Amino acid sequence: METTTVNSNFKSEKYQINMGPQHPATHGVLNLLLTIDGEIIKKVEPDLGYIHRSIEKMCERDSYQQIVHLTDRMDYLSSNINNEAVCLTVEKALQLAIPERVKVIRTIIGELTRISSHCLWWGVMGMDVGALTTYFYGFRDREMINDIMEETCGARLTMNYNVPGGLMFDIHPNFVKRVKDFIAHFKTKLPEFDTLLTENIIFQKRTKGIGILTREDAISFGASGPVARASGYSCDVRKYHPYSALDRVTFKEALRTEGDTFARYSVRIQEMWESLSIVEQLIDNIPEGEHRVKTNAVIKLPKGEFYQKVETARGELGVYVISTGTKSPYRLKFRSPGFSNLSLLNHIAVGGKIGDLVATMATLDLVIPDIDR
Amino acid sequence: MSYFSDIYNGIKTLLTGMRVTGKYFLTSRKGAITQQYPDNRETLKMFDRFRGEVIMPHDEENQHRCTGCQKCEIACPNGTIEIIWDRGIDEETGKKKKKIDQFVYHLSMCTMCGLCIDVCPTDAIEWGQNFENSVYDRAALTRVLNEPGSKLMPGVED
Ligand code: SF4
């Protein structure tokens, strides 16, 4: 290790420490190898693979219906959106016409998933910077969405509600009422999020001006989702390549230009408002009709390559399928948002303090199973 | 100077935040979502679609609806279901017919994806609501879903 002598009494020395894989701020089993000089970070090396389950390889063995449930286990906080991505790819390849009802329900459930994911993120973000209260408030509101999901899909986290061709079963009769209750409830609670954390000077001082990512770097690192939008890079897949019912709703893409930790925080808060408004626009007029179109029991995609991307709560998820015409894909690749967003951590954390690294990582909103797959 | 104004602002915004928490402190009973599990076991009711485990309902005469078509076994992504089948003589027609001997369900491997229930042509299996599955021996999670001595319900064809 390199040693520099500050004066005759003190020596300053670079050394390495491990942050994780069991560190609470890594939100999962991620190991960061930090090279530090005192408090200053010189290098961050993420060490991946602790929960690699070879999901992509398993997909090559599974049928297309079975692949859907594996995606629940990638980014488990946006499981419905992941399911939707695979289903959309299969439907695109088969050129299936999907009923309007399915499209609208998928979008509503997708946006609810986004809100619930951001609620959880907000809770742990506060906790990472030392405000334990936010954790309980975030989870309180998330609980209502979990109840909606449990009643309609049957599960709280790993839904597997989408199937190629539609939805596994129709929405529960209570669904509309519960969602409306949630909208009314959350509209009064979201301002509290601001009072509790956003407006807090201590929180602002800890987050403003640290972990700055410029627009150019966001693009060249392949960042997506709130991380890229906080740097002024407009990249919302829902705006540029609308899927399901997103073409008939109006919403503003949350954009900030500062690119620091606080900007990423604000983008997510803004996104919760936008998602609420999307759900509100759709919930009153869910079209009648089928909840599922019949597909063959064994789905065989035509020969060729198919790609579909969606916007999960963390950014752009791409599903790339190469099919040789058999019942499972020849190769399936997931382009996960977490992996690209993690890749820029070293770039924005170097030169900062260890305490700032925790705040910066919290706003990258990493979900480790999404990175490792 | 900014040192003191920082302290002042810090305390002020902390107090603003504490107004919210204070409000809930005084009215906490109303909005509480915490459940007193396991003390509320008697009253705890899961949603009717809740996926706890796969069960096979039987009627009073110990009859189930499973024809042994093995579609669920094929649909299952992880080999949770094993159907051990046999051929029996159909009492009405006198012909040989497939019937299940044992419907083996390895709960410890089930990912609760619901594909088996979705694919079953005769609705022979459905979701049970039990979720308390801690056992001392893993083998206790391997179950035979059809009751001993049970028969196929008459009239059920796939
Ligand atoms: S729920 Fe899924 S994993 Fe469980 S037995 Fe059925 S098909 Fe298999």
Ligand code: SF4
């Ligand atoms: S449970 Fe249903 S799908 Fe499975 S073997 Fe019996 S009838 Fe067939």
